[in-house]
Amino acid sequence: MRLGDKLLKLFFWLMMVVIYIPIGVMILFSFNSSRSKTYFEGFSLQYYESLITNSRIWESFYNSIWVAIVVIVISLALGILMAFAVTRYRPRGSTLLDSLIMVPIIIPEIVEAVTLVVFLVVVGIPLSPLTVIIGHVTFDAPLAYLIIKARLQGWNKEYEEAAMTLGADEITTFFKVTLPLLMPAILAAAFLTFIWSYDDFIKTFFTRPTGFETLPVYLWTYLARGRVELDINALSTLIIAIAILFTYFRMRVVRE
Amino acid sequence: MAEGADSVVSLEGLIGRLRRSRRLKLILFLSPGLTVLIIFFFSPFIFSLLFSLGMFTKTVVDGVSRWVFIPYPELEYYSSFLTSKSTLNSVFQSIYYASVTTLGTLLLSFPMAYYMALKMDRGTKNIALFLIFLPFWINFLIRVYAIKFIIHPDGPLSFLLVSIGVLDEGLRILGTDIAVLITMVYSYMIFMLLPVYGVMEKLNREYIEAAYTLGATPLKTLLRVTIPIVKPGIIAGSLLVFIPAMGEFIIPIMVGGGRSYPIGRLIYDQFIRIGPPLGFAYGSAAAMVYIVLIVVSTYLYFRFVGGEVRLV
Numbered sequence: 001m002r003l004g005d006k007l008l009k010l011f012f013w014l015m016m017v018v019i020y021i022p023i024g025v026m027i028l029f030s031f032n033s034s035r036s037k038t039y040f041e042g043f044s045l046q047y048y049e050s051l052i053t054n055s056r057i058w059e060s061f062y063n064s065i066w067v068a069i070v071v072i073v074i075s076l077a078l079g080i081l082m083a084f085a086v087t088r089y090r091p092r093g094s095t096l097l098d099s100l101i102m103v104p105i106i107i108p109e110i111v112e113a114v115t116l117v118v119f120l121v122v123v124g125i126p127l128s129p130l131t132v133i134i135g136h137v138t139f140d141a142p143l144a145y146l147i148i149k150a151r152l153q154g155w156n157k158e159y160e161e162a163a164m165t166l167g168a169d170e171i172t173t174f175f176k177v178t179l180p181l182l183m184p185a186i187l188a189a190a191f192l193t194f195i196w197s198y199d200d201f202i203k204t205f206f207t208r209p210t211g212f213e214t215l216p217v218y219l220w221t222y223l224a225r226g227r228v229e230l231d232i233n234a235l236s237t238l239i240i241a242i243a244i245l246f247t248y249f250r251m252r253v254v255r256e
Numbered sequence: 257m258a259e260g261a262d263s264v265v266s267l268e269g270l271i272g273r274l275r276r277s278r279r280l281k282l283i284l285f286l287s288p289g290l291t292v293l294i295i296f297f298f299s300p301f302i303f304s305l306l307f308s309l310g311m312f313t314k315t316v317v318d319g320v321s322r323w324v325f326i327p328y329p330e331l332e333y334y335s336s337f338l339t340s341k342s343t344l345n346s347v348f349q350s351i352y353y354a355s356v357t358t359l360g361t362l363l364l365s366f367p368m369a370y371y372m373a374l375k376m377d378r379g380t381k382n383i384a385l386f387l388i389f390l391p392f393w394i395n396f397l398i399r400v401y402a403i404k405f406i407i408h409p410d411g412p413l414s415f416l417l418v419s420i421g422v423l424d425e426g427l428r429i430l431g432t433d434i435a436v437l438i439t440m441v442y443s444y445m446i447f448m449l450l451p452v453y454g455v456m457e458k459l460n461r462e463y464i465e466a467a468y469t470l471g472a473t474p475l476k477t478l479l480r481v482t483i484p485i486v487k488p489g490i491i492a493g494s495l496l497v498f499i500p501a502m503g504e505f506i507i508p509i510m511v512g513g514g515r516s517y518p519i520g521r522l523i524y525d526q527f528i529r530i531g532p533p534l535g536f537a538y539g540s541a542a543a544m545v546y547i548v549l550i551v552v553s554t555y556l557y558f559r560f561v562g563g564e565v566r567l568v
Binding site for chain 1: 278281282284285286288289290292293296297298299300301303304307312322323364367368370371372375384386387388389390391392393394395396397398399400401402403405406408410411412414415442445474495499500502503505506509510520523524527528532536539540543546547550
């Protein structure tokens, strides 16, 4: 191995360590037995206990999950339909249409959030969990569209044509041939829209009604005031543990 | 009898025709998504633009207060935005933050992507990708908080540096631009790393070997072979980092202190603290200025760098 390669290797793993230091320290301090944020004084689960009894966190977590699930269903339905229309029926001006659908992905989120709020207020639509969902969908439907379109462009229609030639009608062909072929892209899109929606703070914060909190909104009301509490460390540790388990199962499913 | 049979036939024919009609299917497939986007994405832009031009006013009509459209645009919010020293500072600070973040993420990701794509074996690569993705399961806010926790003057890093004698007193970077920039580079890193790695992965290592065989120095190979090939990835990564970094407000609020006041934070304050109608008008004007800045900087970037974008 040449010296340059060794340096590259060192740099790479050093960066990985740097990426993980903040997270590692956070996990460590979630088990701290004292309130100290400076040194670790001993092992304890007290912050996990106070986390379990914090009903506001659990309620906001529940809101995050159900909003994300509704958003996935709507965004996938809209995204799949638009992707089919653009790739299969190639309407006139489809390049323009394609760029228009993708504009929400490029526009910065804070601008999308504030313009939506101006619209809702002026038109007189009251803020509700539904407006939060709408805000997520205008970003996630184009995201799902982008992923599914990439997949649809990649394969030829022969499978579907074969099914039709063998006598299947259009609907049967769609459910028996097209959909199974499209499944990996649909799963990828579902995965990404879920992550986005579940992690979204900006749009949710602007379009939510007072009192409706998702997990990021709850964290913000807490953290923006400059408070640093060790329950948050415990919560983050739990989320990381769930993430590792989830990724592990996903890898196993993919392998099978 | 005959008439009845006829109408059945024609009804079936009609359904058949509808099923075969591409135009109908096209409309059916496109309309739900486009309707949502037009109502809740594109028209809000128009509303916001009109609001920033002072074209909505709240009036009481029949005892109910509602927003009324006035067809006379005013440029008052834009002129006060563009003549105030503090807002112009916000604009420059945004550009500064976004540029440093873009450059920082590029300088760090490029060697990482290069190493991953060209020097790693398959198994290690999968582990490395897993490790890179894992932190992104944690909420963005928590990742920012994790850095704040570390660099806090009473935090563990400060304690460590003092006790080994590197610093005399606690770490004093929280509340400065340095803290903002470190946190921004940390948070936006993946948006540069992934596109650069994606293109690098397709880079044929024979080109590099050929350059070496033909006597090129490593530096020359880098500048004349590697960088031109991965340029689309660099461009995509730069846009993915630069555009949102310019509007960042979470990081300045959490780790930046009062003097860190980029345009995103200005918009946030106008909408959340001041509210309608003044904050909405002023904040909308700021959002429009932000969009114009993005369009102009992207245009200049392409003029200067050239080339095409490849996102996937």
